[in-house]
Amino acid sequence: MAVKEQNATGQSRDTETAGGLDFDAVIVGAGFAGLYMLHRLRSAGLKTQVFEAGDGVGGTWYWNLYPGARCDVPSMEYSYQFDPELQQEWEWTERYASQGEILKYLEHVADRYNLRPDIKFNTRVGAARYDDLSNSWIVETENGDNVKSRFFIMATGCLSVPYTPNIEGLNDFEGVVCHTGNWPKEGIDAVGKRVGVIGTGSSGIQVAPMLAEDAEHMFVFQRTPAYSVPSQNRPLDAEEQNTIKARYEEFRAEAKRNRAGIMYELGQKSALDCDKEELKREYEIRWEIGGLGFTAAFKDIFDDVDANNTAAEFVREKIRSIVRNPAVAEALTPHTLIGCKRLCVSAGYFETFNRSNVTLVDLRKEAIERITKTGIVVGGKEIPLDVIVLATGFDAITGALLRVRIHGKGGIELKQKWADGPKTYLGHSIAGFPNMFAITGPGSPSVLSNLVPSIEQDVNWIGDCIDYMNLHGHQVIEATSEAEAGWVAHVNKVANKTIYPLEDSWYVGTNIPGKPRVFLPYIGFPDYVGRCTEVADRGYTGYSLT
Numbered sequence: 001m002a003v004k005e006q007n008a009t010g011q012s013r014d015t016e017t018a019g020g021l022d023f024d025a026v027i028v029g030a031g032f033a034g035l036y037m038l039h040r041l042r043s044a045g046l047k048t049q050v051f052e053a054g055d056g057v058g059g060t061w062y063w064n065l066y067p068g069a070r071c072d073v074p075s076m077e078y079s080y081q082f083d084p085e086l087q088q089e090w091e092w093t094e095r096y097a098s099q100g101e102i103l104k105y106l107e108h109v110a111d112r113y114n115l116r117p118d119i120k121f122n123t124r125v126g127a128a129r130y131d132d133l134s135n136s137w138i139v140e141t142e143n144g145d146n147v148k149s150r151f152f153i154m155a156t157g158c159l160s161v162p163y164t165p166n167i168e169g170l171n172d173f174e175g176v177v178c179h180t181g182n183w184p185k186e187g188i189d190a191v192g193k194r195v196g197v198i199g200t201g202s203s204g205i206q207v208a209p210m211l212a213e214d215a216e217h218m219f220v221f222q223r224t225p226a227y228s229v230p231s232q233n234r235p236l237d238a239e240e241q242n243t244i245k246a247r248y249e250e251f252r253a254e255a256k257r258n259r260a261g262i263m264y265e266l267g268q269k270s271a272l273d274c275d276k277e278e279l280k281r282e283y284e285i286r287w288e289i290g291g292l293g294f295t296a297a298f299k300d301i302f303d304d305v306d307a308n309n310t311a312a313e314f315v316r317e318k319i320r321s322i323v324r325n326p327a328v329a330e331a332l333t334p335h336t337l338i339g340c341k342r343l344c345v346s347a348g349y350f351e352t353f354n355r356s357n358v359t360l361v362d363l364r365k366e367a368i369e370r371i372t373k374t375g376i377v378v379g380g381k382e383i384p385l386d387v388i389v390l391a392t393g394f395d396a397i398t399g400a401l402l403r404v405r406i407h408g409k410g411g412i413e414l415k416q417k418w419a420d421g422p423k424t425y426l427g428h429s430i431a432g433f434p435n436m437f438a439i440t441g442p443g444s445p446s447v448l449s450n451l452v453p454s455i456e457q458d459v460n461w462i463g464d465c466i467d468y469m470n471l472h473g474h475q476v477i478e479a480t481s482e483a484e485a486g487w488v489a490h491v492n493k494v495a496n497k498t499i500y501p502l503e504d505s506w507y508v509g510t511n512i513p514g515k516p517r518v519f520l521p522y523i524g525f526p527d528y529v530g531r532c533t534e535v536a537d538r539g540y541t542g543y544s545l546t
């Protein structure tokens with residue numbers, strides 16, 4: 001079949017795909033992962049098609065349009081590094097980029113590399129099936145596309161399937177209801193309205209302070225109090241930016257040596273070896289710096305419950321000192337481990353509860369009974385509302401992979417294979433699902449790392465793997481069941497050396513009713529990179545290549 005292919009400079013030429021295929025590769029999703037995967041494969045001469053459900057690029061940053069949406073990884077790090085020119089030319093304006101700025105960046109990337117012609121927008125992939133006879137994938141979209149491709153790559157993101165709890169009466173509400181992860185483009189007018197925010201994770205703590213400024217009254221419905229540290233966001237001046245850019249490669253390499261692949265200074269001492277003054281001094285410094293580096297203050301915060309509690313207690317004290325009403329402060333104070341459920345990074349969240357137009361509704365005392373046409377009923381009383389914001393999270397990491405009906409070799413369904421929890425080799429490969437990859441899938445560092453370098457790591461690995469196959473005349477690659485079982489055991493062993501799995505959260509799937517409790521990400525970006533590199537350097541050990 002004759003097709004148009006574009007080289008790295010954007011010029012087109014005709015090319016052929018072998019064996020009656022429509023594409024060499026189909027990619028699902030046009031966020032950070034899908035865009036770079038497309039660029040990488042197209043540069044290698046593969047005829048590649050991206051299907052994207054939205055009408056624009058951006059993924060997470062396309063859908064999460066709620067006021068206050070902002071990244072919690074510094075903007076100088078939350079960006080691609082595959083092209084030194086791109087990273088030199090793009091100017092970030094703030095220490096932590098807003099949703100709007102990240103979306104602009106991704107739109108720039110799509111245009112700079114002329115990616116849009118190979119992305120089909122408004123097109124959701126519904127199913128994909130491996131055809132054993134032709135060793136290819138048949139991919140179906142909800143718009144009726146039915147295409148055949150050699151490779152099938154899921155670039156569907158870790159937090160892209162919004163979770164809406166099954167609260168009685170939700171559909172009866174006659175006001176406005178919206179989920180933070182699916183915010184309307186035209187926005188929501190909260191001016192003079194009675195607004196209810198359900199959920200106090202990262203999304204809830206970002207959106208609440210913004211809506212409180214407009215609302216006549218805002219009610220925050222809290223089931224589990226959250227730890228939050230200040231972002232200390234500020235404008236980025238040219239000098240600061242240029243200092244990093246002058247040694248960008250070195251700066252990136254340094255960040256990748258940290259467990260999360262993010263630049264922070266990891267304390268070398270145990271929190272348990274410090275007296276109260278020393279603990280307070282160090283935590284105070286970290287609080288002032290702002291951001292996720294707070295929990296890097298001591299080396300054992302994620303290894304030891306008592307060490308963790310020193311950091312938790314510092315934040316509890318902060319909440320008590322910020323929130324003026326002691327009863328409200330107490331209700332906002334978490335007594336869980338800190339950071340084992342994602343630490344929130346916010347601007348003025350606890351301060352919001354000092355406003356006279358904000359009320360905390362503590363659902364640990366009385367749960368939501370139901371939603372009516374006009375409000376939310378708690379403790380037998382209706383709280384009248386005009387707007388309900390669901391900041392209730394996502395079916396994380398596996399949700400987007402299982403939303404597509406994927407059948408592998410011999411017709412086995414991914415959902416069935418993962419009924420007791422996901423199983424992968426290296427986070428991106430699955431036994432029984434040849435020539436398929438899941439970028440930042442379960443068992444990869446993904447959400448416990450800076451996602452952009454994690455995405456680049458996976459994309460580069462997959463791209464190199466395909467180059468290797470083409471060079472050596474291999475048609476099909478598949479992870480072996482033994483390698484997969486070994487990887488799953490390794491991921492669990494690493495996690496169980498830490499205290500992360502002790503807490504319930506979306507990291508272990510407990511936020512979704514019925515989801516198996518499995519620790520989903522792999523802890524340790526540098527170790528992950530080392531292991532993936534070793535597998536490739538040894539000729540793709542743990543895979544069968546035919």
Ligand code: N01
Nearest residue numbers: 070071072165199200201202203204223224342391392393
């Ligand atoms: O979701 P969450 P999120 N009744 O799952 C509550 C990333 N992110 O969208 O804890 C009442 O953390 C639920 O309560 P509980 C980041 O990685 C990053 O906020 O289950 N409440 C919880 O409070 C983050 O971790 C950024 O008891 C209900 C909340 O909803 C991840 O996305 C910004 C309920 C869900 O919190 C997810 O964050 C935003 C019910 N029936 C997101 N059901 C930044 O970069 C659920 N809840 C800063």
